[in-house]
Amino acid sequence: MKFVALISGGKDSFFNIHHCLSQGHELIALANLYPQDPNKDEIDSFMFQTVGHDIIDNYSQLLNVPLYRQAITGGSSNQHLEYSITKDDEIEDLYQLLSKVKSNHPDVEGVSCGAILSHYQRSRVENVCDRLSLTSLAYLWQRDQYELMQEMCQNLLDARLIKVAAIGLNENHLGKSISQLFAQLVKLNQLYEVHICGEGGEFETLVFDSPIFKDKKLAVIDKQIINHSNDDVSYLKVKVEVIDKDFPSEYSNITPPDLLTKEFDEILDEVKASPDIKSLSINDTPEKSTVENVYSKESIFSTKTKLYISNLISLETDIKDQAVEIFQKLTEILIHNDLTFNDIQHITLLLSDMTNFTDINSIYGQNFQDLYLPPSRICVETNLKTDIQLSCIVLKHHGNNLKSGHHIRSRSYWAPQNIGPYSQTIIETRESYKLASLSGQIPLIPSTMVLSTEKIEFDSVFSLQHLYRVKTLANVNKLGSIICFITSDKYLSVVSNTWKEYYSGIEDGKTGLGQLVIVQVSALPKNARVEWGGISYESVSSMYDDDDDDEEEKKNEDKLNSLIEKFEVNSHVDVNKDGSMKIVTLFTNESQLVQEALDYNDDKNYIQVVASHSLITKLTSGSGFEFLPVENVWDYKGNHYNYSIIWKLEN
Known part of the structure; x- marks a missing residue:
């Protein structure tokens, strides 16, 4: 795609241009924001580097593309992690700048952004890109800083320190290149946790030469060190000129990081070497699902912390009318409970035909387009009587900072950008725990957003790596409930072995081995063969922790444990330290046992029943559950069962 590059003069913005070019994108313009007062070298911006702004004009000549500049008139008025339109904020200056670029270059599609770790910076560029229908290209995002700085040096990026503001760095380091200082920066990182790439604001750079500058570079003709009077900060004020290179640069593409x-x-090596698993079942011929004249019963029930809205459908004949009616129902339920779309944590969207996804998603998106953190989502095609079924988890209001998450729309090497109006993860924070809902991950190559064409073994591991990276970024790391969707039972051995190797290798055998449910559905987004999603958690120390249970609570727990032990396979995790919040995963072939769980639950807790339509009809009561219709259900070992239950117990 044709792209405009946001540049500050620093190493990150120019090295990201190099990556964009290496990915086959075409640079057509540069864009820069500078202080409104030309005599001021630096302003108090949370977003933009302004030291060295007086040499920016030269980069247009070095790259032979037009440069667009805009004065920064706003301030850091909106300091929330996720940005929304705010009057007199510097991000509105960025919007005006990129609007000007798009007006002059209507074919521009992407924006190069050098963000590495800053959610603040990335989310603001994404906000502006969304408003202008552009794609943020952030190939440095979440890269390991040691590897990234080493890569910059190896690719002959001549970036020199122009500002220092960290322990171990002083005015004597100004003007030195990152190659000269690499070893020292690594040492400072080990001693004082100084960011190797300066991501903590420890230093700033200016680029004097790069392989992307074909035949010209910058040379210093004068310099002056400026020391701040009130702190240990110094910067270099330089005058430069454009000079010819002795030899034109031999440009070469940067090799991207390995996908795994x-x-x-x-x-992956272990999965390839693993033996096939024979699916075991009490039934020699597992009952296949058939679509009968049965509708999932709509369910609305409330716990102390959440509202669960399950199995919303519409009997309209037109699919768009169905989507509209379902969201009308959802709106009415939320209003009745004094909640909004912004309170929704997660949505499970089931379709009878994935080819209808585009039409449904357009209506879906209209309801979330103004949210900076839309819900996480899982969307699959499975056997339904209607065309659409929607279930969701809504967070009730208790205290500040209840909801956070990651809604990453930039293209990178990290993990797939969201391909719809949903977040990669939404985190619920309570006094004694955190719960993160994790959107379904398929084996998309993040840098191109093209589906992998590798064998199923690679796709299984690759998509699970995506889920792991989202979970790690959320810093909510323990496995609560994980579901793996596959489109053929031929993939059962692969995903089962993937999970077991992942659990023992990456999770180090900590929690959640038995919390996996493997299910077969008819189709996944973009015709993927495998998708991983689920819930992770962390316990939080609370001043209200109390290990003393009264007699009635102990009786209830004994009764619950007795019921759980009846299931052929059962596994649970305690989400908080006192065990008052549990996630239980159960498997059985007996509908009577599922019925017993539903009767015990009595609409007090979230319970999801995973089974075929034909099997769900055997349940005679229990309206308070979410129904996930599938073709087959297996535990993590690959054993087949008629039913699985995912149960969140909140006492």
């Missing part, structure tokens, strides 16, 4: 990390590559 070393740890996941080792998992």
Whole structure:
């Protein structure tokens, strides 16, 4: 795609241009924001580097593309992690700048952004890109800083320190290149946790030469060190000129990082070497699902912390009318419970035909387009009587900072950007725990957003790596409930072995081995063969922790444990330290046992029943559950069962 590059003069913005070019994108313009007062070298911006702004004009000549500049008139008025339109904020200056670029270059599609770790910076560029129908290209995002700085040096990026503001760095380091200082920066990182790439604001750079500058570079003709009087900050004020290179640069594309990390590559090797699993079942011929004249019963029930809205359908004949009616129902339920779309944590969207996804998604998106953190989502095609079924988890209001998450729309090497109006993860924070809902991950190559064409073993490991990276970024790391969707039972051995190798290798055998449910559905987004999603958690120390249970609570727990032990396979995790919040995963072939669980639950807790339509009809009561219709259900070992239950117990 044709792209405009946001540049500050620093190493990150220019090295990201190099990556964009290496990915086959075409640079057509540069864009820069500078202080409104030309005599001021630096302003108090949370977003933009302005030291060295007076040499930016030269880069247009070095790259032979037009440069667009805009004065920064706003301030850091909106300091929330996720940005929404705010009057007199510097991000509105960025919007005006990129609007000007798009007006002059209507064919521009992408924006190069050098963000590495800053959610603040990335989310603001994404906000502006969304408003202008552009794609943020952030190939440095979440890269390991040691590897990234080493890569910059190896690719002959002549970036020199122009500002220092960290322990171990002083005015004597100004003007030195990152190659000269690489070893020292690594040492400072080990001693004082100084960011190797300066991501903590420890230093800033200016680029004097790069392989992407074909035949010209910058040379210093004068310099002056400026020391801040009130802190240990110094910067270099330079005058430069454009000079010819002795030899034109021999440009070469940067080799992108391997798709799999070393740890996941080792998992892939083990999966390839693993024997096939024979699916075991009490029934020699597992009952296949058939679509009968049965509708999932709509369910609305409330716990102390959440509202669960399950199995919403519409009997309209036109699929768009069905989507509209379902969202009308959802709106009415939310209003009745004094909640909004912004309170929804997660949505499970089931379709009878994935080819209808585009039409449904357009209506879906209209309801979330103004949210900076839309819900996480899982969307699959499975056997339904209607065309659409929607279930969701809604967070009730209790205290500040209840909801956070990651809604990453940039293209990178990290993990897939969201391909719809949903977040990669939404995190619920309570006094004694955190719960993160994790959107379904398929084996998309993040840098291109093209589906992998590798064998199923690679796709299984690759998509699970995506889920792991989202979970790690959320810093909510323990496995609560994981579901793996496959489109053929031929993939059962692969995903089962992937899970076992992942659990022992990456999770180090900590929690959640038995919390996996493997299911077969008819289709997945983009015709993927495998998708991983689920829930992770962390316990939080609370001043209200109390290990003393009264007699009635102990009786209830004994009764519950007795019921759980009746299931052929059962596994549970305690989400908080006192065990008052549990996630239980159960498997059985007996409908009577599922019925017993539904009767015990009595609409007090979330319970999801995973089974075929034909089997769900054997349940005679229990309206308070979410129904996930599938073709087949297996536990993590590959044993087949008629039913699985995912149960969130909140006492």
